[in-house]
Amino acid sequence: MPARVHAIVVARPGESARAHLLHTLDALRAQSVRPAAVTIVVTGSAEALRRGDGLDGFVEGIIEGRGGMSFAEAIALAQPRVSAESAVWLLAQDTAPAPGALGHLTGALERSPSALIAAPKLVSLKDDREIVSLGISMSRYGRTVELAADELDQGQHDGIEDVLSADIRGMLIRSEARRHLQPDPALGDADEGLDLGVRARLGGGRVVLVPQARVGVAPDGPAALPRRDVARAWAVRRAQLHRRLSYAPAPAVPLHWLSLLPLALWRSITHLVGKRPAEVGPEWGAALAAMVRLPSVARSRAAIRSFRHASWSSIAPLRVSREQLRQRLDDGHGSEGGAVSELNFFSGGAAWAVIAAFVVGLTAFTSLLAWPVLGGGGLLPLRDTLTALWADAAWGSRGLGLDLVGPADPFSAVLAVLGSLWPGAPSTALLLVWLLALPLAVLGGWFAATRVTDRAGLRVLGGVVWALAPTFLTALVQGRPSAVLLHLLLPWVFHSAVVAHRSWGAAGAASLLTAAALACAPSLAPAFGLLWLIALVFALSAGRIRGAIRLMWVLIPSAVMFAPLVYWQVRHGDAWALLADPAVIRPTTSVTADAGGRAILATGFPSDDVAGWTWFAGPEMAAWIPLLLAPLALLALVAALSPRWRAGISLLVVAVCGFATAYLAVGVVVSFAEGVGVAIWPGTGLSLAWIGLLGGALVAADTVLSLGWARTAASLVTGLAVAACAVPALSAVHLGQSALRDGPESTLPAFVAAQSTAEVERGTLVLTPLNDGSLSTRLVWGSSDTLGAQTTMISTGSVAEDDLAVDAVDLLSARDFDAAATLAADGVSFVLLAQVDGEGDRARTMRGAATTAIDQRAGFVKAGETERGTLWRIEGAIAERPALTDAQQATARAVVAGQLLVILAALLLSIPTRASRRAARSRSRVVGRAPEEPLVLPRRRDDDVSSDEEEPNDVAEQPEAEETR
Structure with missing residues (x-):
């Protein structure tokens, strides 16, 4: 001793x-x-x-x-x-x-x-x-x-x-x-x-x-690791890097030193994938600290040399092998004792519902199978190449306007992602969305219903009713791509957002889906912000600090994506323009902002034709159609009195936010089309209200209607009533009542499309005589006006094309000047005098006067009459479109890099891992389950219990689990 x-x-x-x-x-x-x-x-x-x-x-x-x-x-x-x-x-x-x-x-x-x-x-x-x-x-x-x-x-x-x-x-x-x-x-x-x-x-x-x-x-003594996650990660990683530099052979020390920053980048990615975002900052801090603490490394290496008598191989037998480490971290499936509910997608009938919706969708939109590009309403082709598609989604030169450089609408990024799914012909992806809209909506609605109920029948009901929502079918018939994509995204936003406080994986997925949904419908931003704030307050009041931090992340990607546009619009003094609908703005016969129009919105219909019933059965019959939605509304109201009343009230709050958004949006005019102010489309708010009403109805059917026959009867009545509402919309294409058309691959004449290439973008001045006697001007760059090139900077009037309007007026006036040289200096190669559908006398008179005026101008060579209108080519040297300046390029790089960094972080967080799946299986899939509420487990063939009376199970939702490391 x-x-x-x-x-x-x-x-x-x-x-x-x-x-x-x-x-x-x-x-x-x-x-x-x-x-x-x-x-x-x-x-x-x-x-x-x-x-x-x-x-x-x-x-x-x-x-x-x-x-x-x-x-x-x-x-x-x-x-x-x-x-x-x-x-x-x-x-x-x-x-x-x-x-x-x-x-x-x-x-x-x-x-x-x-x-x-x-x-x-x-x-x-x-x-x-x-x-x-x-x-x-x-x-x-x-x-x-x-x-x-x-x-x-x-x-x-x-x-x-x-x-x-x-x-x-x-x-x-x-x-x-x-x-x-x-x-x-x-x-x-x-x-x-x-x-x-x-x-x-x-x-x-x-x-x-x-x-x-x-x-x-004790866990907080002088020799213990820090208790806070960030401080602990910093201390552990700093020590690990110091040991690595101290233990490495002398020739390898410079290599280890050079690898510190690349390794920090790689480990940051793995931290995000592993749902450990709190360790990203300490990772970089530890790497930088290790790089500058070389004297400490030298002293540690000297101390090791002074006492070393054995080789490093003597340590090898005591190291933990990779297999041992995997076994040590594997704690089973994670569902032991948890309130687990399986998806049962196939056995629960969901697969059949999706297949049936696919058949109905093909039947309703059969004509689309023969169309190469979808057109009509607010639909336009997408860019021909992925490079151009993503260029429209980034900060830089816009595809419309004269010398317009600035931020892209976030909706362009959604279109870029969509078009990238079909790289050979991006416009085909938009066509497929319409063909697969109904099955995709059923699938999304079914998954959203899994957060509300365990019952297979109610989940199928949720998917079907969501796909047949009047606002969704109206958007399909009227050709509103942003509204259609929003309705397809909302169930997934709901599915991930309601459990965003549980894990970083759900928070990452919710943040991406929320950003995409707001890109499709910026008018939902106030409602989303209010719901997010309510969830955050509840998380903080319940002491769920980690859950609150995860909820805070949900809106960060949306804020980053909208930040450049917010700065632009606020700088130009028009903050209301941020709520404008993206993409193409068309004057439509939607509901008005008066009492009658808002009364129609209260029934759940976004247009005054009541989802087609006005032309299908007449105005008298259409006035009674909203009663078909009464069973759904009554069930939703009962949810507030159900055993799962917290979830019921929360869903009703979602519905109220949606209706309030629709009521306010219909009276807000921030966009202009053909010189006419166009209000924000209220259908996006109704889609949000629909998910709240549908969720509340499922809660009530699941918990209040305890008898199987009552629940079945209520489900059938609700489903059949909503299906009856959908009949006109599903037959609109065959009856010629749809705005959908066989769209052109280019909105410009073929001669213009042939002259424009990816390397040389030709400018086309499009002049459109309107029925009120005015003239609409539009400068299109490239081979076509595309959906991704649209920008709210122009549609909301935030950018005044004064020079372009002056040139167009002078072109048609008696003023003596070299119009061709002036337009050529701006990079304009063609002038197209377009024709609107249903052209009136005043527009026809304006067309004739414009044709005569341009024909008399020197430097304009008439290319002829085309399907798109009368085309002229400008002779002489055409100036190239100005390239971005060095300052603009630096701004573009900074904006794109910042947005990509945040989106990449959210994407990495959302990628499921084995640990995150195990943690998710340990929790009840249904959110808001009352502690005394029985869990409905899937049925087995050998069960003796009647299908009307489920066997009770006292397993309830477990308390919030710590994040799996």
């Missing part, structure tokens, strides 16, 4: 720390083998400790160090007071050894001459049956691995003795090795014990584990 043991106790200042310290000193006095000397090092003022009682005669000295110093630095202060023949026992203010702990540790060193360090079993100070740490190893790449931690102590690890290292708290270091085995201050309160074990092995010794020596520890 060592002749002497000198205990060094590190303490913090303060009354709480003093109480812990006195408890530790009492434990030292109670040792069967008492230490010969005890030195206390206080990291701060020690005045209060010196004035206290109970230290005289037992503590040989009190050292006062600077505040905030590390555990290793505090130990170094006391080392000069330790005699050469004394072993050192490393303790902290919150380490309370059991009475026989020191005896077992000294006995282990006496029995094993090769042992340089003896380490105890660390147990919880509050409950000594819980193992805090018992042995530490590391992986091949230097990752610290606890051999036993956070386990119930049943003696299962007491046979372990030879380990690579252990936690530094409670370590007893042999006197002969004390000078060489001092904690490394550069590690910064992390991995000091592991580092001592590695150096002991390299010195020809070893670390012995003494499970019989028990030391109680």
